[in-house]
Amino acid sequence: MPERVYAGLSADERSTRRFEQFLDAGLAVFAERGWAASTVTDVCRAAGLSPRYFYELFGTREELFRAVTARIADDVRETVRRAVAAGAPGPQDRARAVLAALADWFVRDPRAVQVALVESLATPEFRRQRHELVASFSTLAARLMRPLRDEAGTHDGAGTRDGAGTRDEELATSATVLTGGLIELLMSRAGSPAPMTDEIDLDLDPLLDHLTALFTAAARM
Template sequence: MAIPTRRYRGVSAEQRHHERRERLLDAGLDLLGTEGWARTTVTAVCARARLTERYFYQSFPSREHLLVAVFDRIAGEAAEVVLAAVAGAPYDARARARAAIAAYVELVTDDPRKGRITLLEALGCEALETRRRQTLHTFAQLVAVQARSFYGPAVASRRDVELTAHFLVGGLAELLIAWLQGGLEISRDQLVDHCAALFVAAAQIPGG
């Protein structure tokens, strides 16, 4: 849908479009993270954002595009906090692993909506599940890059590093799902410590 280009009360059309898009994303985050994907309809999102459907379709071709955009915004935030945590941690394998995992777990538990969207709601919606798989792959690549950078020539082959990274990232996601659903009676710190130990131990596994 075409977007008007004239200024209104000193605000450009691009700025107004950006602000409306952010309001729609905020509404999508709130609905998807509390009501679930099935109830996050275009009508409900527009009502929550206090915008008409005309403005919705100026920003998103469909409901699924909004859902994925909400997911992507959380994933981008997760990548930022994880990388910042690693950069600020001591140059020690366990310290860096713990900092990265703690940053992610904190993100998805301090705002439960983000955990529900990226870990739980993604399992029931095809568009979100597809994006979830793509994002897990991206984070596995990130872990592999960090491992090769930290361990240098001592690390296993590129293939083995990537296999291990996919295993660890996928396992962490499933562990968090079980924990968020109440299936594991452990504290957040215990969960983070255990996962950090697994990440460090995995680096010692010889390649095949």
Template sequence: MAVQQGVYRGVSAADRVADRRARLLTAGLSVWADPGTRTTMTAVCAAAGLSERYFYESFAGLDALLEAVMDGVAAEIEETSRAAAEAAGDDPVARVRAGVRAFVDLLLEDPRKGRVAIVESVAVPKLRRRRTELLRYLAHQSAVESRALLGGAEQTRNHDEIGGLLFIGGMAELVTAWLDGAVEATPAEITDAASRALLSLYR
């Protein structure tokens, strides 16, 4: 029987490319979040166990990889928080608290994700704009969901967007201080403070 073109040891070429890309993303997160390691393509490839030839198979350059890491973290934050809120039932306060706590727990489980997306990205000039775009996107999503849960008829959409920006901007600063050790707080305290802040903007 002829070997199917592009298949090696039962794995297709497309799957091998996807696996290498995933390894590079994982390595990129680890290297970027490590303050003792300079974030370079060489360091990322070494951590992934891949040559630079395979790096260029998936990414145009280091900035493209780091942007993909940021995008992945932002998507995980959104998906995790939304799933937790939906699982909390119909009570608006419970949904807000569940969504915030899921975000906090995500950072506890892997602090690297908050560090690269919120803290380290500021230091990379080409990524600052993307960081701003992601924060504004999350602020908009917060505004949309908060209007559905908490918004009154007297509130305008502009009011909602302002509230979303205040909440996400405040959360970014709080998380930065928390990860840097400038603020000592338990996960419950972070959740309580953030939940109260969001609820106060729409009630």
């Protein structure tokens, strides 16, 4: 039997559109009301969709929250991919370009910070997902820092395995510390009294210069 089409969309296309509507609504509701005060009814009202569709697609409020957070992680990875693909000429320019792309993405929509980094502390399961997200940020930071270290000649390719391992461990530690500091900065700005639809109040140019200098110095220690 041919698939029935409504408003020019197939059943799968309508389902995908409803899925995205619920993700958008979940981001808005969880950021504005917080996890504890949010309900499925709130999300459905924000999405303009029936609870029937919600339970067909997600089943539980927890599943929606995890999907919202997963989309944030995917968006971050895509933001980094595009910044790297732009092909900045040197390690410092490349690191600054990635930091700039990430800062711009988070600053433009502080709801992502509120949901992925603040509301995700609400339950043990969410905290595990948050830990994985933050760990991926730290891994990214280490990847940005490694070429900065190598450019300065501090990486000895002929060194012993133990020496190389120690240097990589030190780099990973520095990356984790810097990532934690950045996350705290974003959380403090996202948690300001300004409405969640406003941009985070950060003067990006001097901040990016400072962050690039910090990453470079930490990489070359």
